[in-house]
Amino acid sequence: MLARRLLFVTGKGGVGKTTIAAALGLLAAREGLRTLVCEVDAKGDLPAALEAGEVGFTARELEPRLFAMAMDTEESLKEYLALHLHLPRLSRLGPLARTFEFLANAAPGVKEILTVGKLAWEVRERHYDLVVVDAAASGHVVGQLRAPQAINELLSVGLVREQTDWMIDLLTDPATTGVVIVAAPEEMPVTESLELVDHLDSTGVDLAGVVVNRVLPELFGRAEEEVFARLVEPAASTALSGAVGHPVNRVLGAARLAVTLRRTRAAHLARLRQGLGPGRTVLYVPELFDRGHGRRAIVQVAEALAAELS
Amino acid sequence: MSGAGSSIEQLLAAKEVVVVCGSGGVGKTTTAAALATVAAADLGGKVLVLTVDPARRLAAAMGLARLGNVETRVDPGAFADAGLEPRGELWAAMLDTKQSWDDLVRRHAPDAATRDAILANPLYRNVAGRFVQSHDYIAMERLYELHSSGAYDLIVVDTPPTRHALDFLEAPERMADFFSSRLLRWLLMPYRSRLVNAASRPFHQVADRVLGTVFLRDIAEFFMLFQAMYEGFVERAKAVERVLEDHRTTFVVVTTLESAPAHEARRFVEVLRSKRLHLGALVLNRVLPAELLDRASTEAARRLSASPETVAAAVLAGQPDLVDDPKLLARVLQELGESFLNFQVVAKREAEQRAELGVSAEVVATVPSLDTDIFDIAGLVRLGEQLRRS
Numbered sequence: 160m161l162a163r164r165l166l167f168v169t170g171k172g173g174v175g176k177t178t179i180a181a182a183l184g185l186l187a188a189r190e191g192l193r194t195l196v197c198e199v200d201a202k203g204d205l206p207a208a209l210e211a212g213e214v215g216f217t218a219r220e221l222e223p224r225l226f227a228m229a230m231d232t233e234e235s236l237k238e239y240l241a242l243h244l245h246l247p248r249l250s251r252l253g254p255l256a257r258t259f260e261f262l263a264n265a266a267p268g269v270k271e272i273l274t275v276g277k278l279a280w281e282v283r284e285r286h287y288d289l290v291v292v293d294a295a296a297s298g299h300v301v302g303q304l305r306a307p308q309a310i311n312e313l314l315s316v317g318l319v320r321e322q323t324d325w326m327i328d329l330l331t332d333p334a335t336t337g338v339v340i341v342a343a344p345e346e347m348p349v350t351e352s353l354e355l356v357d358h359l360d361s362t363g364v365d366l367a368g369v370v371v372n373r374v375l376p377e378l379f380g381r382a383e384e385e386v387f388a389r390l391v392e393p394a395a396s397t398a399l400s401g402a403v404g405h406p407v408n409r410v411l412g413a414a415r416l417a418v419t420l421r422r423t424r425a426a427h428l429a430r431l432r433q434g435l436g437p438g439r440t441v442l443y444v445p446e447l448f449d450r451g452h453g454r455r456a457i458v459q460v461a462e463a464l465a466a467e468l469s
Numbered sequence: 470m471s472g473a474g475s476s477i478e479q480l481l482a483a484k485e486v487v488v489v490c491g492s493g494g495v496g497k498t499t500t501a502a503a504l505a506t507v508a509a510a511d512l513g514g515k516v517l518v519l520t521v522d523p524a525r526r527l528a529a530a531m532g533l534a535r536l537g538n539v540e541t542r543v544d545p546g547a548f549a550d551a552g553l554e555p556r557g558e559l560w561a562a563m564l565d566t567k568q569s570w571d572d573l574v575r576r577h578a579p580d581a582a583t584r585d586a587i588l589a590n591p592l593y594r595n596v597a598g599r600f601v602q603s604h605d606y607i608a609m610e611r612l613y614e615l616h617s618s619g620a621y622d623l624i625v626v627d628t629p630p631t632r633h634a635l636d637f638l639e640a641p642e643r644m645a646d647f648f649s650s651r652l653l654r655w656l657l658m659p660y661r662s663r664l665v666n667a668a669s670r671p672f673h674q675v676a677d678r679v680l681g682t683v684f685l686r687d688i689a690e691f692f693m694l695f696q697a698m699y700e701g702f703v704e705r706a707k708a709v710e711r712v713l714e715d716h717r718t719t720f721v722v723v724t725t726l727e728s729a730p731a732h733e734a735r736r737f738v739e740v741l742r743s744k745r746l747h748l749g750a751l752v753l754n755r756v757l758p759a760e761l762l763d764r765a766s767t768e769a770a771r772r773l774s775a776s777p778e779t780v781a782a783a784v785l786a787g788q789p790d791l792v793d794d795p796k797l798l799a800r801v802l803q804e805l806g807e808s809f810l811n812f813q814v815v816a817k818r819e820a821e822q823r824a825e826l827g828v829s830a831e832v833v834a835t836v837p838s839l840d841t842d843i844f845d846i847a848g849l850v851r852l853g854e855q856l857r858r859s
């Protein structure tokens with residue numbers, strides 16, 4: 160996975176896209192790759208996860224080899240115009256920039272191409288060994304990845320059109336670009352992930368792998384499960400409370416909850432595996448109980464990913 | 470918990486529109502369906518739930534085909550299967566953005582020629598469904614239409630997952646702004662008159678080089694056609710806004726107690742307040758049981774995790790037949806203790822979030838994490854009962 164040069168991390172809302180993108184970036188940087196992590200929706204979750212303070216359009220090095228930036232389509236357009244038209248930075252031409260922003264909102268693919276184009280450009284110019292994108296959620300990522308094709312279909316001439324061909328080549332080269340789908344072992348995330356795998360075909364972008372986030376540890380093996388079943392019998396649990404010196408019924412209740420939760424999640428996981436079919440990379444990241452967020456959590460997730468990848 | 474005589478039950482009885490909102494994946498669709506189900510079952514009348522992208526099994530349970538904007542009555546037999554005799558009727562509809570846009574165009578187009586030109590415009594076909602948060606706008610637009618039809622006593626509206634929870638609230642306003650925008654007119658100017666004024670010339674030159682003239686003309690044609698419907702749109706957007714502000718409308722904010730959704734929920738509550746919209750209730754969904762915070766149980770868990778062998782020996786002394794292998798028992802006991810303490814960490818985090826969130830609404834409903842997905846009427850009733858009791 161880390162051998163590719165551009166990874167789009169996507170998945171249903173709230174499943175852990177930002178967490179996984181940050182962890183992949185951190186892992187790559189620690190393994191010696193010059194890495195850029197980019198947040199596409201500019202919500203600020205990615206810098207928050209890395210405890211990095213404000214991060215803007217200009218990439219900043221957070222620790223050795225780990226760079227972070229936040230996408231800003233207006234800035235991307237300005238950079239693009241400056242590079243290709245040798246126009247002065249557009250900031251003085253306020254209404255012009257605003258009109259573009261406006262156009263970008265209305266016309267399909269324009270915003271997307273400015274996002275994808277900037278990232279692809281960083282890859283093409285070899286500014287980084289790896290670019291990890293905290294991309295749009297599954298509903299919108301296809302539009303993002305298909306943007307160059309969409310623009311190709313709409314535009315027949317013009318500078319933008321000239322740019323789309325190399326982007327398509329770069330995006331559809333499986334050695335270079337891949338999508339990482341983050342899924343939680345729950346009904347909707349699994350369903351959406353499988354649908355996304357189908358839709359990816361229309362983009363020509365390769366699936367690099369699926370990360371199943373928040374997997375619950377297996378509490379009991381079969382023999383243990385039998386013991387547990389006996390322990391919840393009234394006589395046994397009374398004896399246990401006596402031996403412990405405190406009532407254990409709620410501890411037993413919590414274990415039952417954990418077992419059921421895990422069982423439901425395991426069923427969704429099985430459906431995911433089956434739907435994906437053989438030969439796909441599937442990585443598992445455990446539920447973190449101490450802290451679900453912040454840098455320490457990202458480090459833990461990165462370690463889990465490293466173990467899965469090795 | 471429900472002060473000043475208000476409760477979810479009273480909201481359902483007194484209001485005509487309940488908008489269910491919150492960040493992605495927290496349970497909006499499920500909550501909306503559950504609220505509508507109990508309202509139809511217990512309070513009677515004609516209740517409609519307008520849902521967005523329901524999970525397939527939930528859609529199937531409500532008898533909704535995957536696509537389509539039509540309202541369908543949920544088979545009373547589904548209630549009977551759940552052992553219920555509903556007092557009212559439950560109806561359900563899904564939101565089909567593309568179809569809703571087509572309907573809008575048909576309604577507002579000044580003449581058949583404009584209508585057909587728009588519907589056939591390749592750009593429109595690309596845009597409908599992606600157009601300036603069109604999903605959000607369409608959700609509100611459909612709500613307006615259904616509400617003003619007067620066919621329902623209560624409409625419960627699910628909302629699409631938005632980047633920011635408040636996007637859809639601003640969608641009508643943004644839509645009106647969009648069509649009355651000076652920028653839009655400016656953009657269209659060269660295609661309307663041959664006179665490109667000095668101010669816009671540099672823009673058009675750059676745009677030409679970047680995007681190509683053909684594309685610009687396509688865009689211009691598209692927007693010019695749309696401008697013909699401008700007044701209809703703006704008026705409509707304002708009417709939609711009025712429904713949201715009406716005192717018969719209330720908002721239910723759903724959140725889990727995880728940090729990101731809770732943060733979003735707090736922001737949402739603030740926005741509702743600043744816009745003077747009615748916050749009916751806050752629903753805390755998928756909450757871990759409070760027993761996880763119990764003191765004595767914590768002591769028990771600590772002991773199990775710290776000295777499982779000692780405890781195992783003591784248990785086996787009184788119950789020698791329980792297991793053959795004391796090591797196996799010790800292992801189970803240790804797991805029990807550790808698992809409790811693990812989940813307790815999460816429960817503590819949740820309790821902190823709850824303390825911060827709880828003060829923000831008059832009615833706060835807590836729904837536990839149910840052990841199965843909710844995909845039939847019986848499940849919705851179970852969830853709805855939890856909500857109603859709060």
Ligand SMILES: Nc1ncnc2c1ncn2[C@@H]1O[C@H](COP(=O)(O)OP(=O)(O)OP(=O)(O)O)[C@@H](O)[C@H]1O
Binds near residue numbers: 172296446448
């Ligand atoms: N393995 C994990 N164990 C525990 N908590 C986790 C784990 N992964 C993510 N979380 C928590 O889940 C929440 C959502 O994670 P994150 O922000 O990464 O999701 P996202 O998919 O980027 O969300 P959004 O769609 O809002 O951008 C965060 O509070 C995060 O700390």
Ligand SMILES: Nc1ncnc2c1ncn2[C@@H]1O[C@H](COP(=O)(O)OP(=O)(O)OP(=O)(O)O)[C@@H](O)[C@H]1O
Binds near residue numbers: 839
């Ligand atoms: N209290 C609960 N206990 C267990 N599962 C639940 C609970 N509430 C919701 N779920 C499950 O969580 C998943 C997401 O719920 P739902 O689809 O209602 O969320 P949503 O907020 O509408 O998501 P989206 O933002 O993607 O539209 C579903 O699989 C649903 O069955």
Ligand SMILES: [Mg+2]
Binds near residue numbers: 176177293
């Ligand atoms: Mg995120």
Ligand SMILES: [Mg+2]
Binds near residue numbers: 499523
């Ligand atoms: Mg939903």
